[in-house]
Amino acid sequence: MMQQFYPQVQHSYRFELNKDMHLAAAHLIPDAAAGQCQYMHGHTYFINITIAGDALDDLGFLINFKRIKEIVHKRYDHSVLNDHPEYKDVYPTTERVAEQIWKAITQELEMLAHQPKCLQVVVRETPTSYVVYRPKPEELA
Template identity: 30%
Template sequence: MFEVTVEAGFSSGHYLRNYQGKCENPHGHNYKVFVTLVGEELDSSGLLLDFKLLKQVLRPTVAYLDHFMINDLPPFDKELNPSAENLAKYFFDKTREQVHQMSAGRVRVKDCTVYETDTSFARYYE
């Protein structure tokens, strides 16, 4: 099995609904996102998927969230809390279909990890 991982970053604000504590107040993070792909076969160039292509897949999602209050953006504007856990699933879902199409199903998203701080992260996988 082969794996490749890329990292992206963005800065955004958020607050948690139905939460008692400091995080119920608006605050910001410098997020780091790691997306790992997995597959059994390499392409004719000896790559699972070009890092450049995976970064291109992430770019619109990162741009959508960067320097915004995440609570103001769908799907986080109603009841879905912009927790690190939900952001990890959001990146997973946004990446999965594109990677499947780009690789004709040869490559899949293994997991997405979102760091809120240097020492705290959430990961989503299926």
Template identity: 35%
Template sequence: MYELTVEAQFDAAHNLRRYNGPCESLHGHTYKVHVSYAGAELNDLGMLVDFKLLKNTLADVVGYMDHKYLNELPEFKENNPTAEHIARLIFDRMRNALGGGISKVAVWETPTACATYTD
């Protein structure tokens, strides 16, 4: 099995509803995102998928959240915009855009803490 990973980052603000602590207040992060794409077969060029395609697709997906107040996005009207929910959103959007292949998404909220979603 082959696996490729690309990285992007975006800046956004959020607050956690019903949370008893500092994250209940409006605050922001520079999120770092790692997206992995896996498959068993290489194409005739010896690539699983072009890195350019992965990077451009990820840029579009995180661009949707860049410099936004995440709580106002439709995806977070019911669910808190936690790193876990953000990872799932990115996973689903990447998989839909590429027709499969996404194996893992990790969202780093701080340099020392991340949430990962796998299928």
């Protein structure tokens, strides 16, 4: 994988973890205003997830890299995004995919005693287009 550089999140946590991954998925935005995207098509999405915290678990992790991949890759790889329940009432735009990845990661992090936080999710849909999702400060509390 080519090394990617993403916008940095300013924070005061001691540790910052970044996980890159890619997955293949299809979607459509069934509205004429979406142009060609109104038809089923696929992408190889490149995803970067930033997690930070001040404390580590008993093994010395904020969270195991493998667990992050399981949460995201297993859920979306080689699937039609429109078929996922989180997109039942909304279109799976890149913005919403980034938001849903943040929600899934955050749900997992909230179960951990040392409470790391997901600060940013970047979803690259094409080589020239990507979305950055960052939660509001109150969502990190």
